[in-house]
Amino acid sequence: MGSTLKKDFMAGYIRSDSRSEWKEGAVTTQKHTTQARGPIIDAVTLDSRSVDPGHDQNRLDRSREELRMLTGKLLTVQDEERRRISRDLHDDVNQRLGAIGLQLDSLCRHLPASSTLIRRRIGAIRRHVSRLSDDVRQLAYRFHETTVEDLGLAVALQRYLHDFVKRTGIKAKFIKPHSAMPIPPQLATCLYRIAQESLGNVGLHAQASQVTIQLALLPDAVSLTIRDNGVGMNPDDVQSRTGGLGILSMQERARLLNGSVEWHSTTGAGTDVVAHLPYPVEAP
Ligand SMILES: Nc1ncnc2c1ncn2[C@@H]1O[C@H](COP(=O)(O)OP(=O)(O)O)[C@@H](O)[C@H]1O
Ligand SMILES: [Mg+2]
Structure with missing residues (x-):
């Protein structure tokens, strides 16, 4: 009975002339076993090359x-x-829902006074359409930062937070910057996305009762802190990037703008997410 065992290796060593060298390759051993004795190694082959x-x-x-x-x-x-x-949701779907609402109003107006039941039923449909239209508008806000472009980051964040409180029941506080200095659009969009992603995490994982968002304008940078009072997490998981896509994409978004996102957390004592984005340097 015989068998072959192959092991790949990579090793570094110091040569007699004091320089280091790396080699990679494989060691192959061929052995056979006899009944009387244990395994007998027939041949050891070393196959290596410098790398x-x-x-x-x-x-x-x-x-x-x-x-x-x-x-x-x-x-x-x-x-x-x-x-x-x-845009499709806001400009198209929502407009069409609005038109259906108006048609229902007009239908009601043209009904004879005696058609009370039909009038009531149409009224109920009208209210459904209205609620659907509100939901579609909320969905459009959640999807995109048109609100950031149209209203500025601070107002967009406030609206988003309002929607978040309604959805999750978690209390929220927003600390606005002291000055109303405009934030460059790509920085505003990035921070809006980081806020969305972080609030999503608070809602999903933190078991928090309170969240605070603070937007601060520094002389050379803008920073956003999302603080919750939930169960906390192990920031080492973030460092070793074992987290999900959310954390990865927040880090990547900030990195693309030469910024950073950090997680400060202790188990049981909530989590702080701090995003820091420098203002872009003007081309000379
Ligand atoms: N605010 C938070 N409180 C507690 N745990 C958190 C918080 N934010 C993130 N985490 C933890 O970090 C993990 C990775 O988050 P993320 O990358 O957004 O992925 P996902 O939300 O898809 O799980 C979460 O699964 C959760 O365990
Ligand atoms: Mg997430």
């Missing part, structure tokens, strides 16, 4: 950079898609 770890590191760095560019593109495409869906 330049710097070269592999460069390849790794390049793949990481490509992956980052791809993530950036994906986020942009996702934003464009959301913007389109939001």
